Amino acid sequence: MIICGAFGLFEILLILIVLAVFILPFLRMLGNRRKQGQYTEKLDQLERLERLHRDGTLSDKEFNRQKRKLLRTRQ
Numbered sequence: 327m328i329i330c331g332a333f334g335l336f337e338i339l340l341i342l343i344v345l346a347v348f349i350l351p352f353l354r355m356l357g358n359r360r361k362q363g364q365y366t367e368k369l370d371q372l373e374r375l376e377r378l379h380r381d382g383t384l385s386d387k388e389f390n391r392q393k394r395k396l397l398r399t400r401q
Contacts, residue, residue: 371396
C-alpha cells in the first residue's frame with residue numbers, strides 16, 4: 327500500500343477508529359441540529375399562518391393554499 331510508506335498499518339487503523347468513534351457521531355449531531363432548526367422554522371411559519379387565518383386576514387382558501395405550499399417545500 328502506498329499510504330503505508332508514510333504511516334504504518336497500526337496508525338492507519340488508529341486514525342480510522344478515531345474517525346468512527348469521535349468525529350462521525352459529532353457530524354451526525356450537527357446534521358440533526360440543522361434539521362431540527364428547519365422543522366422549528368416551518369412550525370413557526372405554520373403558527374403564523376394559523377394566527378392570520380384566525381384573525382381573518384387569510385380566507386379559508388388562501389390559508390389552505392399557503393399551508394399546502396409550506397408543507398410541500400423543502401428547506
